[in-house]
Amino acid sequence: MDIEAIINNGNITIEKSRIYFNEPMKKHTTFKIGGPAECFIKIKNENELKEILNLAENNKIKITILGNGSNVLVSDKGIKGITLMINIDKVDIINKKDKVSVIVGAGEKNAKLARVLLDNEIAGMEELSGIPGTIGGLVTMNAGAHKKEIQDIVKIVKCLDYKGNEKIFTKEEMEFGYRDSILKKQEYIVTEVEFELSKGNKKDIKNKIEEYTKYRLENQPIEFPSAGSTFKRGDDFVTAKLIDEAGLKGYSIGGAEVSTKHSGFIINKGDATAKDVLDLVKYIKDKIKKKFDKEIELEIELIGE
Numbered sequence: 001m002d003i004e005a006i007i008n009n010g011n012i013t014i015e016k017s018r019i020y021f022n023e024p025m026k027k028h029t030t031f032k033i034g035g036p037a038e039c040f041i042k043i044k045n046e047n048e049l050k051e052i053l054n055l056a057e058n059n060k061i062k063i064t065i066l067g068n069g070s071n072v073l074v075s076d077k078g079i080k081g082i083t084l085m086i087n088i089d090k091v092d093i094i095n096k097k098d099k100v101s102v103i104v105g106a107g108e109k110n111a112k113l114a115r116v117l118l119d120n121e122i123a124g125m126e127e128l129s130g131i132p133g134t135i136g137g138l139v140t141m142n143a144g145a146h147k148k149e150i151q152d153i154v155k156i157v158k159c160l161d162y163k164g165n166e167k168i169f170t171k172e173e174m175e176f177g178y179r180d181s182i183l184k185k186q187e188y189i190v191t192e193v194e195f196e197l198s199k200g201n202k203k204d205i206k207n208k209i210e211e212y213t214k215y216r217l218e219n220q221p222i223e224f225p226s227a228g229s230t231f232k233r234g235d236d237f238v239t240a241k242l243i244d245e246a247g248l249k250g251y252s253i254g255g256a257e258v259s260t261k262h263s264g265f266i267i268n269k270g271d272a273t274a275k276d277v278l279d280l281v282k283y284i285k286d287k288i289k290k291k292f293d294k295e296i297e298l299e300i301e302l303i304g305e
Contacts, residue, residue: 052082122199142179158190254279
């Protein structure tokens with residue numbers, strides 16, 4: 001039985017309008033690249049997620065998780081099995097004596113959360129406000145900007161394993177590292193995150209957000225599709241600086257190009273394929289190894305066949 005038949009006969013409660021078959025993933029990734037997902041489903045709540053996980057477990061179907069489709073490169077061949085875009089969105093604010101607990105759904109977009117925090121005069125996340133993606137994705141990769149990381153404000157991370165069992169991680173149990181967490185080593189899906197923040201002054205919060213937004217507009221190629229920063233920084237070097245010094249700024253293969261605005265970004269000039277990006281990544285890695293004897297690592301995640 002094929003996936004479409006399994007889904008249609010699976011007695012699930014998800015509306016048909018949120019279930020797609022052979023769906024081009026370039027429509028759902030910030031890179032605007034990617035072949036078709038065999039089955040693509042937008043998940044709105046934890047019960048729906050449990051339904052699909054149960055269906056996949058019983059039918060031995062592979063599950064792939066997406067947040068906002070940022071920080072990923074999907075293969076030109078697409079994705080087999082069921083691809084889930086986690087759209088669990090909610091923001092609950094609990095004021096305490098000297099802190100503010102903010103409980104956020106994993107599918108809540110970071111930009112929207114920043115606006116909610118500003119409106120409620122809650123400080124502590126301004127540095128991270130410009131990072132594209134959903135909260136689940138940001139926590140999974142311990143996203144960071146302007147010398148601040150998600151781990152600095154996380155208190156609790158609520159997850160499901162791939163059999164639908166609930167698991168709650170404390171900050172300490174998350175094993176956060178540079179663009180890393182336990183969620184990249186073990187199969188868990190974030191459903192909800194609790195942040196510990198504080199009350200602030202609305203004008204100060206707004207000024208900080210505007211400052212970081214201005215920096216991003218001036219220094220990052222947000223006018224082109226990309227997956228964000230392509231490479232991790234090294235232990236003793238800044239990868240973008242090495243790429244620049246190697247004369248690779250503006251170098252392109254097919255529709256993929258090293259941004260002329262920021263060498264740490266590979267951008268889609270309009271018709272790039274995943275192969276173009278991967279060929280360019282290999283070229284950059286080889287050049288940096290040969291010129292500086294440094295190994296550089298991808299920050300973006302590769303998904304698909």
